[in-house]
Amino acid sequence: MPYHQAIFDEPIITDIRGRRTTKIPRENEDYDAEIPAIMKRDQIGLGDREEFTVIRHFVRLSEMNFGVDTGFYPLGSCTMKYNPKINDEIANLEGFRMLHPLQDASDIQGALKLMYELSELLKKITGMDEITLQPLAGASGEFTGLSIVRAYFECRKELETRREVVVPDSAHGSNPASSHMAGFEVVEIPSTPDGTVDVEKFKEAVSEKTAAFMITNPNTLGIFEDKIVEMANYAHSKGALLYYDGANLNGIMTKTTPARMGFDIVHLNLHKTFSTPHGGGGPGAGPVGVVEKLKDFLPYPMITFDGERYYNDYIPPKTIGKVASFYGNFAVLVRAWAYIRMMGEEGLRDACETAVANSNYMRKRIQEFMQVPGKPIKKHEFVASSAGSGMPKAGDIAKHLIDNGVHAPTIYFPLIVPEALMIEPTESATKAEMDLFIETVRQTLKLPKETFESEPRNLKVTKIDDVEASKNPKPTMRMARKSNLRLVQQVI
């Protein structure tokens, strides 16, 4: 059933003014703030309005937004699986919600137990020896992992010579960005026509100068890098560490582990593989697992258990410090814990198998009318290309899909495939939903180019002038007003 977007001409909240009806505690008591003159605020500029007005406004905005609970959402590399509702309920329990991070460990034994247990579960899933739950998102996990790489070589007095992180050209953009942020130089290596790392080129690139090799497996084409053990052994023989970007774990979960493949450091995206809601871009959580020899470098505090009680004060001897203010995104961790406990090993295996079967089904059907680069057997996702043979651009296909009630896949990624459509159905898709998507894409390819010029037609807005929006940026109402003022002045 295609999606039809609600359309409201909803003003900006600061332009909606009225009377405040939300009462705060001690509303009717009179207090005077004694503030030094220089620090006294005069006007604020938010305006007041009624609570019901605020609710109506945000409900209308929400109705102009598509989520995984609205429909099939096959964004490649994002793992938009269904987020079980019980997880939200549990995260909102008073006993979890009303905890302060600086409370004594004796007050928060249940929370520490949950986090400890989640670490143990993730250790089993990844095969790593220790886990920190502190990183706040996938990229935060990458930065954590690469900071550990840095500290490890600093400790071995090799950091001066090990300046490079090797990444495949198909890598997520955050991999090179995180490497750079941790102070490394990035060396990119090409892929072969079958979509996997060119092992010869890999061996040329990896040397005593390499600090780490960073890769996701299955890779961004959805292909399992079957030479991974050979690459791991080679990198290790040069003294480098192996970093596993866990964004694509859903494609192999329970079938193998990063440890088995030879990885030393792993980050996971709990908001992908472990069903925590994406929240329109976050919050996520990016726990990092490491092998034994890197345990001492993990961020503090680590949660420990002596068989009776849980503790939150262990500082690893060579710790990199901290990557977040407190324990990380605790409410996200609670949801992931709930998901894994409810699924159990069988449930996780079933999720992975269904996701991979769905992906291969869609790949097989789409391959009938589009190029799908790389080996035929895929994992959780695959990439189709509309390059050549007069097919529409990937961007046009995407806009046509959303205009016709079907959410678009990720487009123009990975960068190594021209006109890429990156499709990841996840396990949360019925055959009917996948068939509707496939059929809509098939029909789209037959359309004359002119069709796309005026699309989308059925949504709140049509094509947006992104170039102008970035050339003359208006990220806030006050900058928009300034900009209008400038325009008016120019006219005068």
Place this chain on the structure above:
Amino acid sequence: MSNDLTDILKELNIKSPDELFADIPESIRTKVLGLPPGMDEDALRRTAGEYAGMNKTIDQQHSFLGFGIYNHFVPAAVANVIGRNEFLTAYTPYQAEISQGLMQALFEYQSLVAELLDMDAVNSSMYDVSTSLGEAARMARNITDKDEFIVPAYIHRNKRAVLDNYAKGAGIKIREIGFDERGMIDLDALGNAINDNTAGVYAEYPNMFGIIDTNVSKIKEIIGESRMFVAGVNPISLGVLSPPGKFGADIAIGEGQVLGLGLNLGGPVVGLFGTKEQYIRKMPGKIMGLAKDHNGRIAFSMILQTREQHIRREKAVTNMTSNQALMAVAAAVYLSLLGDSGLRKVGKINMGRTRQLIEIAKEFDATLPYEDSPVFNEFLIRLNESKTFVNRIARKYNLIPGYILGKEYGFNERNTVNIVTNVTERNTDEDFNAYREFLREVA
């Protein structure tokens, strides 16, 4: 196996999904991970309830614990909006036309926070205030091409630890300046500390001791145009306190947890991040912008994406991909609900109630090291007792008197306990009574 999966396997001409994993070498395949068996929803609910029940919540005691995360009132309407499935379960709005609702909400967050901070541009969220500070130091370095960053000796240790990590990778050296006798930034020391390598200076108000540091207003003048002034604020204080924009801040950051996000053991929260118009292209994070569609209608666009990792890769201004978008929406709802009058009110209540508790402390002649300096909703109190004793008496009254500063802050005198006590609008008269009884025994 569901009907659909049976059909799909038939279409793929395979008997078992396991055949789709044949490309994983046998030598690295796993048979059993050893995870516990799954549970039904009801059993899970019961287990989770047990775990939650093992915790003693802030509401089950008299709590004056703040120090970075604050126990403010959260209107029910906030949870209601961020529980909307369309927001909760959406991805980053890469397909703008089908995500206009969220993009407008984030644009409104940016607009509201810009008013609050009195800054031109605000991004659509950082992870937390600590990472905001780390990114601010990197941004100052990028703008000035200088590599020293000055911070107060007294800032939250966790904030500093995160900053140190960010600084390391970027080759930034962190220098510290102390406080004067009023617990404010030592402006003479600042004048001496800046040099040709100074990229920026960070200072906060209220500071780690809760003091409304009036010296912050003079920093920009001292460091000049060529160095970045990064101001740290508690956003809920800005209903009554001057915004950082007024003091010439080039970058303003803050912990948005206080804006209706609740406690949640400290996460998820949201890092505020704002800057001046001329630096917007150096600002990290995703930014929503007001735009027009091809028919001239108002629309929202994710602007300046060429700064970001998915396009610029290693040259990106930050590696950030996921952010805290939903928490930004929560903050927008909170600010909309309270508005100017509510924020003023909540600021006055926090200051007034804190003042009342300070008066109680004075009744007992407790040592208040910065007694004459104005505070927002936290103050430092010094007790000449052992930590063990203080903790025992606190427990006796079911009280958390605040955060006890330890040797990590240079407080290591024996038989002296330094506590940062926080008071919010949620603290009741019963809480105050518990604090009074506590002081009667320890002060």
